[in-house]
Amino acid sequence: MYAFEYHRPTSLDEAVSLMVNAEDGALLAGGQTLIPTLKQRLAQPSDVIDLAAVPGLTGITQDGNELIVGAMTTHAEVAASDLVRATIPALAELAGQVGDAQVRNRGTLGGSIANNDPAADYPAALVALGAVIKTNRRTVAADDFFTGMFETVLDTEEVVVSVRFPKPQRAAYCKFPNPASRYAIVGVFVARNGPTVRVAVTGAGQSVFRLPELEARLAARFSPDALANVMVAADGLNDDLHASADYRAHLITVMAKRAVAAASGSPAD
């Protein structure tokens, strides 16, 4: 690991000001991606700014029909939260599948979405649920937040504060994990709200994306059968040593059917 200056600010303003003044600052949330990256010398920040002591970034609260999850809330906390389990159980299920138990004890919602790994789980939930991300400067809809591989709309001096999740009528997440890393080879999050269905896919492309054709079919009939014979185009999908683009395209339909089955309580074929 290259040397860096470590800071533990005690307010959001101080964290932002440290980022502004750093030559090349990096925000540290749970550190489950950043620290392994630093160990491999794949990054060389001049300053590492730890958000652990910044107040107001953790916790899960309910506001009417929405859940608000603080950016520094760990995956383990979301997975074990009675409030999340009662309101959006699919979100708790997803959080309980991130990495392994030790990663979930450290890794955070804000860190995951700010990093936007193409195979991360949370981006699929945010996009399918129509979540809204609150930063120190603005609010951004999840549809506009994730812009590319490891890219988001966040500016350098911008810090994720919380995420607001509307409660869906029905939702489920189904992923085919890489058995070594447990990142998604393909993960599909399906959410239904009245006549609207949103289908978000992670692991298969450069960044999370929606599938309008699947959404339209499921809006007409919310059943795994509605996706029978649907072929997702493999063009542009990830193609690597873990899975070919064709295989990922096939998995998208399979995971989508399973997610719909889980969300609707009907059996998948």
Added chain:
Amino acid sequence: MPTTITLSVNGRPVTRTVESRTLLVQLLREHLGLTGTHVGCDTCQCGACVVHLNGRSVKSCAVLAVQADGAEVATIEGLAAADGTLHPMQEAFRKHHGLQCGFCTPGMVMSAIDLVRRHPTPTERQVRTELEGNLCRCTGYHNIVRAVLSGAETMRGAGDPGAAAAAD
């Protein structure tokens, strides 16, 4: 820039000056001589370095020592009683031969104790899922799972030394 940190390790206060880039596992092994916590990989995947940080299992190779400033850390060395009586989970690993070469064992035991504190009556499936972050290259998982299930039973019955400290 070196930073002076103070933390509790196995119930004892420790103050050391470390570099920002020093990992918690380096602090434990190289500064404090607690070599029971192992390093089995360079990629934060193997789980041999699992310790408890404020009561929760973490990979000490994926935490900076400076992040543990003010925290309570428990390692494998802190589990047994002063008279040498093993923690019920250690005893279960011994009794069920939940190890072959033993390299992964400290991490397995620390993960297993955190698992049982969260799920006092785990199913075999839960044990296997919860141990996903701990790799055994002797492929000894069957006996490890047996050991964890047995250790869980003993912890439910005879109590869990250290649980009160973890809950603080």
